[in-house]
Amino acid sequence: MTAVLERNISIDFARGFKRRAAVNNARFAALVRAQVPELSEQAAATFVGAVVVTVAGLWPYAKPTHAVAQVMAELKAPPADEMFANGVREGLTNQLIGLVARSAGS
Secondary structure, eight states: TTTTTTOOOOHHHHHHHHHHHHHHHHHHHHHHHOTTTTHHHHHHHHHHHHHHHHHHHHHHHHHHHHEEEEEEEHHOOOOOHHHHHHHHHHHHHHHHHHHHHHHHOO
16 A cells, blocks of 8 residues: 555545554454454454555556466466465465464463
8 A cells, every 4th residue: 555555645634544544454453363362462463464465565466467467377377366365375374373373472
């Protein structure tokens, strides 16, 4: 979001957006904690941040241009949507396992 959506906006718009995002992130963290009670509030918030960064970082790769998609097919790479889903799954699984392991060690 920061690289594209949060450019050239007013302070009032940014304030409202960030407040809504904070509320939604807190709700998401509460849902995560309900499913993974081993996580502290802070660890759940860290996971939510990782979700945002991972999805935002990988999303551009999910929708390649025609030229890139053709070259990737020629290279016999997996389809972009599959690479996106696998990247999100692997990244967030590893993040969550690490946060649970750290919680258990404290």
